[in-house]
Amino acid sequence: MLGLGSLFILFLLSLLTVQFVRLQWRSKRLPPGPTPLPIIGSLWQLKLLQFNRDVLMEVAKSYGDIYTLWIGWNPVIILNGFQAVKEGLTTNPEAVAGRPLTPIFRAMANNKGLLLATGRTWKNQRRFTLVTLKSLGLGKTSLEYKIQEEVHHLIDAFRNTRGKPTNPSFALTLAVSNVTCAVVFGHRFSSDNETFHQLLEAMECIFKFGGSLLHYFYDVFPWLMHRIPGRQKKMLLSFDLLRSVIRKEISNHQAAGMPEEPQDFIDFYLAQLEKSKDEPRPAYDEDNMIQCISDLFLGGTETSSTTLCWSLLYMVLYPDIQAKVQKEMDAVLAPGRMICYEDRKILPYTNAVIHEVQRFSNIIAIGMPRLCAKNFTLGQFHLQKGMVIFPNMASALYDPNEWKTPRQFSPGHFLDKDGNFTCPEAFIPFSMGHRVCLGDHLARTELFLFFANLLKTFTFHMAEGTKDVNTEPVVGGTLQPQYFEICAIPR
Known part of the structure; x- marks a missing residue:
């Protein structure tokens, strides 16, 4: 006669067998992929625990x-290669305009704002x-003009290094974020502002968590991850800090009273609330106002500043390309004139160089997930409402x-x-479809003005001894370069 322990093991094996059969039946209706197992899905293939762009291309x-x-x-549907991504996001864009409200996305934004919201709220x-x-x-x-003001401040910051080795990350982040701050808050931060340093630390924590293994564990085991200490707790506290700064900015606007003509995003949103x-x-x-501002600040700062950081690293690694950029500028631009868009x-x-920086650095590791808002057909596959797609x-x-040479700069x-200059159709760093980055024009302008004016003013070298x-x-919500130091030599 079987004991209780043996009965329990038999029951557990039977349950797992039933779940395994159900998974195989469900998977037959979907695009092919690794055989799923109960509880862990496809993660029995250890390389998939990384869930990065190269692993997905290999699969x-x-x-x-x-x-x-x-x-x-x-199940998560992966789109790989330009044609599959294009077909998946643009053939029926309304069908893939949703965002899955995963446990971690709910904890971050609770279906508010721009980036992580879906449905009526997002629209x-x-x-x-x-x-x-x-x-x-x-x-x-x-x-x-606001961007050019920050260009002046950025040039001054590099000039103040007097050619000594420096890591450009902070100066670039300050410059880019101050463009966003001018649009959203109506003012810029100085480099020694304590609040600004807190914002940078919070932003760094949020982006380091994004794309990490803990991020995916939170979605699989939310009840556990919500209760144990770890980086996920620190990340959520960083969101709280960011929101508290935004609330203070909103309070300052309310105390000052509504101007006759709105001057920044907060003014416009407060007017809309009243209406x-x-x-x-x-x-x-x-809540939506705070989350929108949070999304604008995070999205508007991290992506452009990280791309600019890569651009300077590539210029010191490829000095012949840097020299060719400067030769082109010297031939057509008057000395001392600020470059405009x-x-x-x-x-x-x-222009080609900064586009190649965006393509080659490829700072968005995979892409944000989409949610099927309705049933639709993708190629030969019929995808149902509620399914998640990763482009x-x-x-x-x-x-x-x-x-021609995708793995070469x-x-x-x-x-x-x-x-x-020509821009191939496959250049899609800002995504495609209804959820294409709404700040893409601002980002393009920032990248060109900051990059071109820096190279017109300085020649960049790797720090001596490197x-x-x-x-x-460095893998996270964005792919950042490793720490490096360069010297900015005035031309």
């Missing part, structure tokens, strides 16, 4: 450019933010079918045979 060689991975009990916040940014000068010279306060189901509230049209090589953006920017990817430079990225 595609076995299962095709549209395949399925299982995170625990949940309203995005529509309002786009209109407001245009009112604040997005795509106009008025906003370009919609009597609606039965108002689309706008203070319109100058990109007469600086095709410089591997890196696979498009490294696609050998789209780029080559500005020629963006030049035609006559040396004119031997081997590690170009493997």
